[in-house]
Amino acid sequence: MNGILRLTFRYLAYNRLKTVILILCVSLALLLPVLLQFGVAQFEQDLLARARATPLVAGAKGSRFDLALQSMYFSRAELEPTTMQAVETIQETGYALPIPLSLRFTAQGAPIVGTTLDYFDFRKLVVAEGTGLRRLGDCVIGADIAQKQQLKPGDRLMSDPLNVFDLSGNYPLKMRVVGILGKAGSPDDNAVFVDLKTEWIISGIGHGHQTVDSETSKDLLLKRDGQRVVANAAVPQFNEVTDENLASFHFHGQAETFPISSILLVPSNEKSEVLLLGIYDAKNATLQLIRPTEIVKELLQMVFRVKQLFDMNTLLVSVSVGLLLALIFLLSLRLRKRERQTMFQLGCSRSTIWKLQLSEIIFILGTSLIIVLGMAAVFRVYAYQMMRFLFIE
Amino acid sequence: MIQMQQLRFGYPQSQFRLNIPDLIIKEAEKVAVIGPSGCGKTTLLNLISGILIPDQGTLNSCGINLKTLNDSQRRAYRISRIGFVFQEFELIDYLNVHENILLPYFINGILHLDQCVQDRARELAASMQIDQYFQARIDQISQGERQRVAICRALLPQPQILLADEPTGNLDPANKRLIRDLLIEHTARTKATLIMVTHDDRLLDQFERTIDIERFHEVVETA
Numbered sequence: 146m147n148g149i150l151r152l153t154f155r156y157l158a159y160n161r162l163k164t165v166i167l168i169l170c171v172s173l174a175l176l177l178p179v180l181l182q183f184g185v186a187q188f189e190q191d192l193l194a195r196a197r198a199t200p201l202v203a204g205a206k207g208s209r210f211d212l213a214l215q216s217m218y219f220s221r222a223e224l225e226p227t228t229m230q231a232v233e234t235i236q237e238t239g240y241a242l243p244i245p246l247s248l249r250f251t252a253q254g255a256p257i258v259g260t261t262l263d264y265f266d267f268r269k270l271v272v273a274e275g276t277g278l279r280r281l282g283d284c285v286i287g288a289d290i291a292q293k294q295q296l297k298p299g300d301r302l303m304s305d306p307l308n309v310f311d312l313s314g315n316y317p318l319k320m321r322v323v324g325i326l327g328k329a330g331s332p333d334d335n336a337v338f339v340d341l342k343t344e345w346i347i348s349g350i351g352h353g354h355q356t357v358d359s360e361t362s363k364d365l366l367l368k369r370d371g372q373r374v375v376a377n378a379a380v381p382q383f384n385e386v387t388d389e390n391l392a393s394f395h396f397h398g399q400a401e402t403f404p405i406s407s408i409l410l411v412p413s414n415e416k417s418e419v420l421l422l423g424i425y426d427a428k429n430a431t432l433q434l435i436r437p438t439e440i441v442k443e444l445l446q447m448v449f450r451v452k453q454l455f456d457m458n459t460l461l462v463s464v465s466v467g468l469l470l471a472l473i474f475l476l477s478l479r480l481r482k483r484e485r486q487t488m489f490q491l492g493c494s495r496s497t498i499w500k501l502q503l504s505e506i507i508f509i510l511g512t513s514l515i516i517v518l519g520m521a522a523v524f525r526v527y528a529y530q531m532m533r534f535l536f537i538e
Numbered sequence: 539m540i541q542m543q544q545l546r547f548g549y550p551q552s553q554f555r556l557n558i559p560d561l562i563i564k565e566a567e568k569v570a571v572i573g574p575s576g577c578g579k580t581t582l583l584n585l586i587s588g589i590l591i592p593d594q595g596t597l598n599s600c601g602i603n604l605k606t607l608n609d610s611q612r613r614a615y616r617i618s619r620i621g622f623v624f625q626e627f628e629l630i631d632y633l634n635v636h637e638n639i640l641l642p643y644f645i646n647g648i649l650h651l652d653q654c655v656q657d658r659a660r661e662l663a664a665s666m667q668i669d670q671y672f673q674a675r676i677d678q679i680s681q682g683e684r685q686r687v688a689i690c691r692a693l694l695p696q697p698q699i700l701l702a703d704e705p706t707g708n709l710d711p712a713n714k715r716l717i718r719d720l721l722i723e724h725t726a727r728t729k730a731t732l733i734m735v736t737h738d739d740r741l742l743d744q745f746e747r748t749i750d751i752e753r754f755h756e757v758v759e760t761a
Contacts, residue, residue: 148644159632492617493645
């Protein structure tokens with residue numbers, strides 16, 4: 146081994162506590178800005194990619210950020226619902242393909258996305274295992290949720306109750322998993338997709354129960370008026386759609402009044418997009434139409450402002466760490482003065498004396514850099530999940 | 539081996555002056571340098587080793603006029619031809635005994651560490667009876683053993699001149715004589731010149747010559 150390297154390693158090993166503390170200090174000082182830079186870049190890239198793939202979003206007037214983030218990322222937000230009437234209105238204009246989304250429930254913590262089959266074509270989602278949605282009560286799940294919950298086609302997945310203490314509210318629905326989507330590298334990987342009607346059944350708008358007729362026990366009836374009977378709440382409802390009870394499921398009310406959370410719009414062309422924006426730009430419009438890219442850019446502006454504060458803080462911390470390190474190295478130089486004097490007297494070359502001191506600094510900086518790069522590499526792999534957790538969920 | 543003529547040396551802004559009209563130390567000679575503190579004993583060693591440069595006069599060592607050498611050449615001269623033994627041993631605490639002995643080979647590229655050197659280091663350590671501590675840390679051995687490690691370090695590059703600056707100053711009487719005898723024995727074996735500074739008159743009997751540096755010492759009045 147080279148003499149300088151041997152002396153350096155021996156010195157660092159002999160003073161191992163000091164070495165470890167210095168390496169940790171430098172690593173931490175470098176790590177924060179590097180991770181922040183990676184994280185923000187990843188965040189920007191992911192957000193913009195999803196936003197660019199989502200031309201327009203319509204929803205009830207309110208928070209534009211909530212509307213954009215829920216429609217793209219299925220994040221939890223208390224959006225004012227709109228109705229299927231809005232979907233039909235947009236459909237009638239012929240300017241865009243409306244894809245309704247209803248996002249109110251979860252299953253095992255994953256968002257249940259009530260939508261139409263157009264969504265899968267729009268997002269280019271393919272079923273990797275099993276089939277697509279075939280009937281009421283079916284669900285197709287994303288690759289991540291399938292892996293996390295160890296689900297495969299044929300398994301059952303129960304929706305989560307909104308409030309376990311609300312006995313008169315919606316009841317969980319046991320859904321049949323019919324397909325697993327291929328990995329998309331997007332929020333779709335962690336979502337449970339159902340038909341809109343299934344989502345309405347979960348919400349209690351539709352339900353299925355045993356046949357109620359004149360033969361039905363009077364304990365289950367609220368009123369009997371000749372051949373017309375009215376069931377009471379004691380009539381047991383089905384919590385799972387099966388081939389046998391499928392026909393009994395029905396909805397109360399007009400379909401156009403049923404709620405949805407938002408609508409993804411796929412305009413026919415740029416002109417149609419502009420026309421649509423014009424239609425919904427009116428003050429008396431009940432819907433708002435947003436361009437997700439604009440919302441995401443606004444969101445990123447806020448993130449960058451926060452990042453600037455972090456950058457300033459990091460700069461100050463780095464300067465103070467740098468000064469402390471300089472102080473430590475100066476003290477180290479002073480402590481090793483006698484050692485240098487001995488080496489000089491023995492005939493140590495001038496360059497060797499400085500190489501010895503510098504190699505200590507280079508080793509500490511180099512090791513810290515390797516640690517930072519290693520951690521940054523790990524962070525890059527999990528950056529998407531971390532940034533999503535921090536900023537979206 | 540070492541020849542000084544009309545040599546004058548003084549430290550800047552100091553009353554101390556060393557004035558050596560003529561001094562010759564022969565090859566393989568064993569010389570003790572004595573004199574009171576501050577009279578220039580260590581200065582003489584530093585002049586011979588090329589650490590200090592005379593203000594006037596000539597200083598030839600090993601056939602080299604030291605005044606003609608630049609800094610790099612003086613360091614090369616020192617590492618290859620001079621061995622240093624210090625009163626405080628000046629061993630490196632983060633190196634073990636073996637590595638301390640090899641230190642000159644780590645700090646100047648002029649010396650090449652090979653198997654022959656490694657073998658010689660082991661032989662030297664064995665002759666000084668410290669080979670059992672080869673892998674030990676410096677703080678695990680006694681003062682006398684530390685000085686023997688320092689002597690091994692000084693002798694390993696096979697110097698032509700061994701300079702010992704009060705090497706027995708921190709040792710008990712038994713170790714003082716042991717260290718002196720080891721220095722004389724090893725320099726006799728390698729035909730190296732030994733110049734040892736000492737304050738202890740009881741150690742002088744084994745030296746061929748004693749130089750009282752006091753006679754070369756001057757104190758001048760400064761403005």
